[in-house]
Amino acid sequence: MRRIIPVVQEGVVSAGRVQTPVKAIDKGSTALTSLPPLALYVHVPWCVRKCPYCDFNSHELKEDLPEDAYLLALQADLEQSLPDIWGRSVISVFIGGGTPSLLSARAIDRMLSLFRSHLNLLPDAEITIEANPGTVEAGRFDDYARSGINRISLGVQSFNNAALQALGRIHTAEQAGRAIELAQRAVGRVNLDVMFALPNQTFAQCEEDIRQAVAWSTSHLSFYNLTLEPNTVFAKYPPAIPDDDAAAVMQETVAQRLQDAGYERYEVSAYAKPGARCVHNVNYWEFGDYLGLGPGAHGKLSFHHGIIRQARLKNPVSWMENAVKRNGSHLAQSGPVDGADLPFEFMLNALRLRHGVPAHYFEDRTGLPLIQVSKTLQQLTDQGLLRPDPSRLCASDHGWQYLNEVLARFLP
Numbered sequence: 001m002r003r004i005i006p007v008v009q010e011g012v013v014s015a016g017r018v019q020t021p022v023k024a025i026d027k028g029s030t031a032l033t034s035l036p037p038l039a040l041y042v043h044v045p046w047c048v049r050k051c052p053y054c055d056f057n058s059h060e061l062k063e064d065l066p067e068d069a070y071l072l073a074l075q076a077d078l079e080q081s082l083p084d085i086w087g088r089s090v091i092s093v094f095i096g097g098g099t100p101s102l103l104s105a106r107a108i109d110r111m112l113s114l115f116r117s118h119l120n121l122l123p124d125a126e127i128t129i130e131a132n133p134g135t136v137e138a139g140r141f142d143d144y145a146r147s148g149i150n151r152i153s154l155g156v157q158s159f160n161n162a163a164l165q166a167l168g169r170i171h172t173a174e175q176a177g178r179a180i181e182l183a184q185r186a187v188g189r190v191n192l193d194v195m196f197a198l199p200n201q202t203f204a205q206c207e208e209d210i211r212q213a214v215a216w217s218t219s220h221l222s223f224y225n226l227t228l229e230p231n232t233v234f235a236k237y238p239p240a241i242p243d244d245d246a247a248a249v250m251q252e253t254v255a256q257r258l259q260d261a262g263y264e265r266y267e268v269s270a271y272a273k274p275g276a277r278c279v280h281n282v283n284y285w286e287f288g289d290y291l292g293l294g295p296g297a298h299g300k301l302s303f304h305h306g307i308i309r310q311a312r313l314k315n316p317v318s319w320m321e322n323a324v325k326r327n328g329s330h331l332a333q334s335g336p337v338d339g340a341d342l343p344f345e346f347m348l349n350a351l352r353l354r355h356g357v358p359a360h361y362f363e364d365r366t367g368l369p370l371i372q373v374s375k376t377l378q379q380l381t382d383q384g385l386l387r388p389d390p391s392r393l394c395a396s397d398h399g400w401q402y403l404n405e406v407l408a409r410f411l412p
């Protein structure tokens with residue numbers, strides 16, 4: 001069985017794992033009659049140590065974190081972006097990384113005040129911060145919560161100390177447990193990131209990680225199949241990992257055990273208790289808009305005349321130095337999405353959702369007529385790869401197993 005492409009980690013649309021390509025300007029782009037919901041992604045690019053499997057835009061911190069310079073640049077980045085989102089409400093904020101939990105409680109407070117004063121942040125907006133269990137001090141999560149953080153996503157990865165060491169993690173399973181306790185005390189909504197198909201991992205060890213993850217009864221779990229990404233230490237010195245068949249069995253076991261424990265698998269890697277889906281990620285998958293601030297962050301913004309994609313400079317120092325010049329030089333790319341790419345980009349996101357999306361989202365959010373893809377949709381439905389429901393765009397059970405093949409059919 002083939003593996004399904006892992007595209008979006010919790011909240012992440014940052015350089016390193018580019019979700020969708022930015023293409024050259026296409027004058028014959030699209031026309032939208034309404035704008036989709038808008039989310040905000042903020043990238044914090046520093047980590048205590050670079051993990052050998054990680055291809056995110058994360059940089060080992062060699063000295064003190066330059067909080068003041070970072071916040072100044074963030075404010076400049078945000079203020080330059082405001083004309084693109086005038087009048088729009090923000091449904092969610094995701095502070096991702098990197099390791100945002102390296103930021104002090106004061107810095108997070110200043111950041112959220114900045115967003116509240118500049119944006120129409122909905123009163124019930126989901127506001128998530130990513131945290132590494134190795135950077136958690138008592139009281140910090142409570143302070144974050146007092147500032148308005150209402151969801152914490154913890155990078156646990158495994159509950160096995162040997163596995164954590166093989167992954168180059170800076171924390172033990174015991175520290176992860178402590179961080180989970182503190183997070184659950186501070187906020188109601190906690191996600192745990194766990195990976196499977198780890199170096200030398202046995203099926204029994206994977207089962208034990210599942211058991212321990214479920215035992216914490218957090219509202220959300222993300223289970224990722226470890227992938228060896230180009231330009232990482234693991235790509236250069238590949239560890240022995242379970243083969244594709246073994247990984248597929250682990251994936252099926254994860255899905256079954258989590259379902260038995262009351263979690264709904266609503267996306268390829270995401271599992272939620274009732275009412276606890278990640279609003280921010282669902283917005284990506286439903287082809288909503290997002291403003292991405294911070295080094296390497298990507299954004300997608302819709303206008304009545306079409307859709308643009310942006311990417312910030314990846315290097316943290318270059319981004320900080322250029323953002324404060326307030327002349328747009330902190331942007332690595334910004335331009336309209338080529339209309340020819342939109343069907344694939346839309347499906348790449350929408351079909352990851354187990355129940356897909358309402359069919360009218362295609363026209364609403366790409367500005368293209370559904371008829372443009374109706375032949376492909378019909379063929380895939382006839383082959384049993386899409387559900388035969390004209391009101392939704394949704395992969396069948398079989399199609400979901402072979403998502404790469406399904407998506408390839410929408411390539412321009």
Ligand SMILES: C[S@@+](CC[C@H](N)C(=O)[O-])C[C@H]1O[C@@H](n2cnc3c(N)ncnc32)[C@H](O)[C@@H]1O
Pocket residue numbers: 006009010012053054055056096097098099130131132133154155156157193194195224225226227228229
């Ligand atoms: C930005 S990191 C999360 C927060 C924090 N930096 C940490 O690691 O604790 C997002 C998540 O992506 C997952 N991830 C990173 N690299 C991966 C890879 N090569 N394969 C599969 N999942 C990966 C990990 O589960 C990680 O927690």
Ligand code: SF4
Pocket residue numbers: 046047049050051054055056058097098099132155
């Ligand atoms: S802590 Fe997270 S973001 Fe940082 S290097 Fe490790 S996996 Fe990547």
